[in-house]
Amino acid sequence: MVEREEELTEIQEMTVEEMEMVLKHLPEPTYAEVALFGDFDYSSIYHQAQEVVQGAKLQNNGGLIFRLEDASKENLLNIYRKSNELNAIDSKETGIPRRIDLHKIGWYLDNGAEIQLDPWEVKIKYKYAEPYCISLMRQGLSVFGTNVRLEIKINE
Numbered sequence: 001m002v003e004r005e006e007e008l009t010e011i012q013e014m015t016v017e018e019m020e021m022v023l024k025h026l027p028e029p030t031y032a033e034v035a036l037f038g039d040f041d042y043s044s045i046y047h048q049a050q051e052v053v054q055g056a057k058l059q060n061n062g063g064l065i066f067r068l069e070d071a072s073k074e075n076l077l078n079i080y081r082k083s084n085e086l087n088a089i090d091s092k093e094t095g096i097p098r099r100i101d102l103h104k105i106g107w108y109l110d111n112g113a114e115i116q117l118d119p120w121e122v123k124i125k126y127k128y129a130e131p132y133c134i135s136l137m138r139q140g141l142s143v144f145g146t147n148v149r150l151e152i153k154i155n156e
Contacts, residue, residue, distance in 0.1 A: 013119040025136035032071035032105045038098035121149035
């Protein structure tokens, strides 16, 4: 039996500049989700979960996902920028035990195209001609020379 040595490659999150480049040509998003991490007061959520499912236990440092009410590109970039700043610093050093991370952003375009963006990649689906905003985004990324992962599915 031949053993194969497989190499795993860590996928890096987009830089703030790459996220700006992705968002630059896209319209305002349809929705956005953020994740809460750290020392938030989860007691009310914990008790409600116990009422719904007896024995359900939640960790107190979370990863709870919430939809953002004002999902503007400007607000999302501010959240992403702040999250990156806090990730770069140990929370014990800063005394900031909490953070809000960008989880997922989505678009449903008029022509049936869908775009889903998270900190690691952009997923695009469309059935007909490539939407102009996607063409502009792809062109900008290629000129900028980024390592942003794009997954494009056509006719799905």
